[in-house]
Each structure stands twice: as structure tokens, then as C-alpha cells.
Amino acid sequence: MVKFLFPTLMLHIHADLTNYRLMTLITQSSGHRLMIAMINVHLTLKMAQWLDEQHLNPYMAQTPYLPHFVLLTCWLLPLMIISSQHHMATEPINRQRTYIMLLTSLQFFLILAFSATELIMFYLMFEATLLPTLMIITRWGNQAERLNAGMYFLFYTLASSLPLLVALLLLQNTTGTLSLLTLQYSNPLNLSTYADKLWWAGCLIAFLVKMPLYGAHLWLPKAHVEAPVAGSMILAAVLLKLGGYGMMRMILLVLEPLSKELSYPFIVFALWGVVMTGLICLRQTDLKSLIAYSSVSHMGLVVGGILVQTPWGFAGALILMIAHGLTSSALFCLANTNYERIHSRNILLARGLQMVLPLMTTWWFIASLANLALPPLPNLMGELMILTSLINWSPWTLALTGAGVLITASYSLYMFLMTQRGPLPTHLIALDPSHSREHLLMALHLLPLLLLIFKPHLIWGWVS
Amino acid sequence: MLTRLPRLGLSLPRLLRNHPVRFVSQSKPSGAAGVAAVTELHPPAEKSDHGEVSPYVKNPDYHGFSDDPVVDEWNMRVGFFFGISVALVIGGAFIHYLPDHGMREWARREAERVIVQREQEGVPLLSEYYYDPNKIVVPGSGEE
């Protein structure tokens, strides 16, 4: 644990003291971060292999399926810094430092959240991630609407997660502990009353809003659209997964007997959301908003997969979350490269880019195909497993999931075709070519995704 | 819900009508002559309409990291070295040669071997008893 928490903390000091003669601050700290990511790969795999939650500090540990999330966090944060290079280039050095410190504290809190074994610790860190994210959105966003978006983000999350705190404290009163290591051995709760059902909802709604479930998702497109690129990336790639991770943890351990009946409406709502947000995507003209709604749609599948509570559903949700983390983050980066050149998020203004940025089109192509879950990409593995477990739960879900998959393919292709193919509008002829930095960024997003094809059981968790 | 239906109905024909307009290019037909004409209309990169000076004017090998060419070059090298060489290549090799986690691969190989063996012997793939019941010695009830 300390092996990567300590370097993360050191990055604070690093950002503050560094002398940036030869390398920009940004690159130094992203290099540092990549090293943390490497340590983390090493460490998490080691832990997953030999320790399996045993020889660790009682407050922090890594469960078999959780190295993935810590790894995703540590992998994405350097990428966030690289992607913000252009955004931060004109800022004074002190603000760059502040920015990097915010990202560092975000990484710190996320690692702690993903490795907490005490539910209150998890809750604290879950909430603690709000603050750096809020700052990133509202301080470094571009439009004036970012303030509104920050409000939405904060209040949606807090209003749903404060009941979670009370629910956790009630659980502690009943069982006497909130440690996940102990909770699994405690007696199953006797949940029968109406208040217990409310308690069940209190435990899950925080995560469902964070995911977000369709209906409670309005904060997400706003936050995504207004956030700077790093904010969008971390939001789509890791923060949404915090919700999924929390659900996986809670639902298996403590909510067991009630979830069978009570999760019906939520599954239906999630699948309905897959179709609805997909349809919204089809008529989007705002590139970032399209990607944000596509995240909502994918997360709907994840919610469905988790709530049916079968091993396949869980594994599928895990795979889809990891794959979607990389894919959506890559798409946001691509949208940002467009934005940096064209200064608009509008799809109609940025058409036919294949003519001027041909290599970028390749990345767009891979990312769009990953988004629509082309075989053999890990996205497809996740979707297939979720779909299978949902069909097993009720064949009627096929109507919704099938339509959802179809629509996902349509809007992904719509996005690709609209931005890349076709004749080049005249106002785009004088575009800058894409930089090595952007290619590096895209390669670091998409190559791991492609490499996962060859060793998928790294992210399969339960079944393999 | 019902009140929305007429709205949707009204908007459908409009959507259908607009689509061709959206998808068909509004620019002049492409071709050498057309492009040349358009390029004349637009000044070259260093005077784009946003008032930005393209970094490629100053540094043709611009990598997107910094305005200073030396810093830019070094940053690119460091980024690619750590990102691609160390993280992806060495990391990938490391992961590939990791020992079998939780004996999963061994279990799979073993299962396949057992299946082939049982098929050859003609016994059912799964036997009813995991242990041979004759070999299990149950302690007598009298010794307490």
C-alpha cells in the first residue's frame, strides 16, 4: 500500500520544489506518475497473487478484483497530465503546480478509496474525491456554465451519499463492525421491514447516482461538457467506476437477502437508460456531450450486470468498466484534440478531419470501434457477459439490451463518420498537424486496450 | 407522455427533411482547382483567424510539449521512453511472464487432461463422488 501511496505523496513535494529547466513540470510529474503506475502494476499483481487480502493493514487492503481499479487510476493520472499540457501551457507556474497537486490528491484519495476495507474509510475517500474533482471542473473549465455544472456534480453526489453515511452507521450499530473483512463472517441481517427497504435504497442510491443510473444522470453530461479534458477523463474513467466498485462491495456483503426483489426496478431503469441515452446520443451535436451520454449508456449495462448478481454479471461489469474506462478517456482526449484546434465542441464544425489529420483518424477509428464493442476488444467481452447474465435473468431484457447494442453501434459510427469522413469544410484547411504528444496519449490509452485482447483474464476477476 | 406524441410527430418530417442538407457537403466539389481556390481564400497557418501563431512556424519538429525546441525534444523522448518502452513493452513482458495466478491455468490444463483421459476410458466426465466412498473411514459412533 505504502509503496504507491508514498510516491503519490512525494509528488506533492515534487510539484512544489521541482526545478524545471530542461523538462516542463508537466512531463516530469507525468514521468513520475508512470513510475508509480509501474510500481503499482508490480505491487498489485504481487498482492493479488500471494497476499489475497491477508497480510495487510486492517484498514487498507486489496481484494482480488480491485487491483484493476487502482491500476486504472494510476495509469490514467499521468495521461491526464499529458493531456492537459496544452490547456496549462499558458498558465503561470504556480497554477500549474496547484493543478498537479489537485490531480495528485485526487489520485491519493482514489487509491485509498479503492483499497479501503473499512466501509467508513471507503465512504470518506469516496466523498474526498469530490473536492479535487469539483476544483478541476469549476476552476479549470472554460465556460461560465462550469459553475452550474460543479453545483450539479456536488449536490447530486452529496444528496445521494449522505443517506449512505447514515445507512452505514446504522449497519455499524447492528453488526458492530464495518470492516469488510469481518462483515463477511457476520450473521446475515434480518431485513424484513419497510424501513429495511429504505435502508437498502440508502446503501445503493449513492452509487447508482455516481454511476450514474438513468434518471439521476443529469449532472454527468453537464460536468463532462464543462470540465477541462483532464476532468472529463478522470470522471469518465475512474470516478464513475467508483460507483460500480462500491455497488459490488456493498451488494454482495450486506444487502444480500433484499436485493433479489428490490433490484428489479433498478435493473429495468438501467436498461431503459441504455436505450434512452443511446437515442440521445444519436441526436447530439456536441462531441463531449455525446461521449458523456455514451458513458451513461454503458454504465447502465454495468448497473444491470451488477444488480443481477451472478458471477458472470459481476465479471462482465468489471470488464466493461475497465475497458470503458480506457475507451471513454481516449474519446475525451480525441475530442479535446479537436477542441484545441477548432475551438468548438460542435460536431458540425469539425467534419472530414481524415483529410488533414489522417493518423488521428486511426485513433478515432479504434476508439469508436472499442466504444461500439467490436469483437475481439475487451468491451465486447464485458458486454457479452452482461447480456448473457441478463438474458438468464429474464429473456425480455434482450429487447432492451439488443436495441441498446444496436444504438451504441449507430452512434459510435455516427460520431466517427461525422468527424472523420466526408469532404473537409473550407474553414478547417489551416489546421495544425497532430503532435507527438497527442499520439503518445492515444497510444497509451488504446494500446493497453488492444493488449488486453491477448491476456483478457487479467481483468476477468471472477471467471477465468 | 401523450402530449409529447404530436410534438414528435411534427418534428419527424422536419428531421427527415433536414438530414440530406446536413450530410451533403456544402463546400465546392473537391479537386485540385477547388482546393487551390479555397487555399487562396484562407491565409496560411501562421495567420489563422484565431490570432494564434502555429508552433510549427517556429519549430518544424514540434512535438506538442514545449515552445523551446530542446525542451520539447527531451520531453518527447522521456515521455515515449517511460510510456511506451518502460510501461507498455517492459510492463507487458513482465505481465506475460508472470507465474500462474491462483493456479488457474494449471487447473484448466489439468481439467482438459482429465476430460481427455476419461473420454478415452469411457467413464462419465463427472463421477458422482469426489472421493471413493469405500475409502472413507467413518469413525464409529461408540467411541466418544
Add this chain to the structure above:
Amino acid sequence: MSPYILAILLFSLGLGTTITFSSTHWLLAWVGLEINTLAMLPLMAQNHHPRAVEAATKYFLIQASGAAVLLFAGVINAWLTGQWDIHQAAHPLPIAIITLALSLKLGLAPLHSWLPEVFQGLNLTTNLILATWQKLAPLALMLQIQPPHSSLLIFLGLMSTLGGGWGGLNQTQLRKILAYSSTAQLGWMILVVQFSPSLTTLAILVYVVTTSATFLTLKLNKATNINMLAISWAKAPALMALTPLVLLSLAGLPPMTGFMPKWLILQELSKQGLPATATITALTALLSLYYYLRLTYAMTLTMFPNNITSTPPWRLPSAQLTLPLAILALAAISLLPLTPAAMALVAL
């Protein structure tokens, strides 16, 4: 004001509160409260400004009537039970009256309307005393009485968190916002006072730290409304980068110190079988969060353009001592990991 007079006033201020702290007799407690009020009044009116005089008058009337009601309740108590001991006041009627009198003195909703008006008329230093030291004596009495039924205190607590949150939403004056914030925070303390008095002590301790840090920051920037706060990022950039954290700590957002009392109070409430109250209280905290967040937006998260007249203060070093501010701000932000130590400190 002459330093001698100031010293005498401040000592009397301390004396009054100390007398109340150490008294077991209702009359002596009343005397302490009155000394406290009388020492505070000249401090409030020292500026000879109509608003300050108005505030001092209002404060005097409210505190005097609160103390009078307290004395009245003490007399009734003596009449009914035959003794003046604070700890043995067992009759429900005087205790209910005393609770109301003390909540008037503390500024708990629905008896809080005087608080923003008084705050608005005073300078920030006096406000700081008013928001921290002046709360201690009534709260100490509140801790000592045993209320016969819990619903009155829970009603007061919920009304305060609600009223404190609601009232501040529409304000642009920082002093009024902080007054409402004080009401909301006291609501949390009152909610738990009957279940765990030591938790109330912890909560007021944390509140004193965070609110002092806030007031000192405002004083350093001489900011009394949101617009003045909005241009102060240029005066003290590092401080202004830190102040959002202090404000959000006041709001009780998790990684900061301010979450500690809220967490423990919610825990206590759910332990006492009041999860609905706990949930409602937690959600009313969002109302307060809204105005803290708005201050944060104005202060740091947006860059307001600076005009020419606001540039000279960049060059002028402040005469205010910054060490207390630094210590308090640090304490207000980063003490959450010390929760077990804090719990041991107040002997939970």
C-alpha cells in the same frame, strides 16, 4: 478605545463566562451571563456607527431578555423544588423555559432572527468574539440541564440546521452568511446535547477553530460582502487558494476537519435510534453547503477582473498577525485523521 478599558472589558468578558462555567447555582449563572453581556456591549458600540449602535442595542435587548427569562425560570424552579442547584433542576416546566431562553441567547432557530442583524452591524473582530466566545457560556448551561423530553431539543436542532441553511441562501453579506452558518452549526450541537454532551463539546471546539479561521481570513482581506471577497484573490493568492477548503470544512465536507463532528453526531443519532433525524439533518447541511460553495466560487474558482482601485492593497503588507490564521486554517483543514485523538480529548 484606551487599551486599559479594552483590557478591563476583555477580562470581564472572560470573567462572566468563567463564572457561568463554574457555577452550580442558577443565580450565579445568571450573574455570569449578565456580566458577559455588559462587557460585550461597549466592545460592540466602540465604533460610534449607527449600525454598530443599533446592533449593540439589539444585542442588549435580546441578551437581557434571555437572561431575564432564565432568571425567571430559575426562580420558578426554586419555588417548585425548593433549591437553586443547576444539576438538580428536575421539573419540566422551568427546564423547558430555560432551554428556550438559552436558545434565544445562542441564536438557535426559530429564535435566531436577531443574530444576522447584530452580526451585520459589527466589525469582524467583534463578530469573531460573538460567534465563538459568547456561545460558550449559554452552551455550558445547556450541557448541564437534563431536558425531560428530547423532542424539544431535536425540534430546535432541526429548525436551526434548516433555518441556518435556508436563511443564508439569499445573502450577499458575508457577516450575515456567517451568522446563519453559526445558527446551523449550533443546531448540530443542540441535536446531540442530550445524548452525548462531550460530543457537543467537540463540535463547538471544531466550530470555533473553523469559524475563527474564516473570520480571520475575511479580516485580512477586509471583506464584508461577496464582491469584496471576489477581488481578494489578488491580495493573498495562497490564502485564497486555501480558504475554500476552510469554508468547505465549515460546511462539513469529508476530507476536512469539519466532517469530524458531523460524522460523530450522525453516528450518535443513529445509535440512539433516530436515523430519520440523522438523515434529515445531514441533508439540511446541503443547504448550508450551497452558500459556502457560492463563496468558494466567488473567491477562488472564478477569476474576477480586478479594477485599478483594488490594486494598491497588493503592495501593502497587512498589519494583522498571520500566525494564528495559519495555525487555525491548518487545523480547520487537516485534523480529520486525528479523530480518535479528538474523541479521547473530550473523553467520549
